[in-house]
Amino acid sequence: MSTPRDGDDVTVTDVSSALEYWPAPPPWGWTADDLDRLPSEGPNGEPDFFRHVELIDGALVFMSPRKRFHQRVIRGLTAVLGDLAPERLAVVDQMDVKLGLRTRPCPDVLVVDAEAADDDERTFYTPDEVHLVVEVVSPESEERDRKTKPARYAEAGIPHLWRVENRDGKPVVYVYELDPATGAYGLTGIHHGRLTVPVPFPVDIDLDELPR
Template structure:
């Protein structure tokens, strides 16, 4: 086996810290820090995932009010050893072209679109960590026959844990963190005739 590149060696015995990500210029895009360990997206991302994240970003930007920003693929510095990168986040922090991360107190909503590679982290690890950091709203979106299904969670502040607020198919309507109405089936183009059989 070939030796690991130098940049993959932790800079100290305690491992990696959140601020180290800004110095890892050789690391692959979408590198996250979870419990002091670097996490890379190892498999190619599906077109469905990328299209959905883009469509959600545009739709939420259209509905967000003044003082609300929508960002995709930006990290959140939850604490010294955790800096995950959600697919999309909604924030009250003003736009800063040099920003590389957000503080959890500035994040209103986090959205993760589940892929096979990220499924365990999105459904369990990040569900817990975003709640413990005090982020009030979390959407975990699953692929159900190429149609997005949104699992919505709201923070129970006293326990710092999420409670399920609904599973949405076809249309999602939410009053928080702002008035949102999305036609889920209309977010993505329909498959061309015969496409499913070609992929089988």
């Protein structure tokens, strides 16, 4: 297989040549489609090495083990939003969104078109299929969840973003909506205890009593 050059249209069909450069990225860079081709083991035979990995601006980002707060908020929001969502929408957790050639994050919770969610072979969704992204912040992901990812989601045109922070063991939800005039997110509310919003569909959630 020839090595892609800068500016080439990346059409690599496997990642074996890319892993020869590990831990440095290959000269042609990682792409979003590479995540579907990563082996189950790491370059030195480490089991499940690539199990929890995102691609942010061409860099592979390995996610640390989640704390119980992170996990229970994901489960609770997924369950409650799933009950509230209209039939045309579906709520999924920990599925990738392909934002571009070199960016493919894995949000904690997503609201997507029901038709897209019905396809069990999917490994990612596209921005036009996504209505809401929810990121639950952990200490190691603060910079990505507060700055990098919101900018990328906004650039991709995803209309709604929620960022969930841990305040003394309780979730606080920062709600953002895309401003079509600027292409950036605007903060529409900070919700303690109860989250009530009309979009992307009517939501009224007791944050302190999420299903555990």
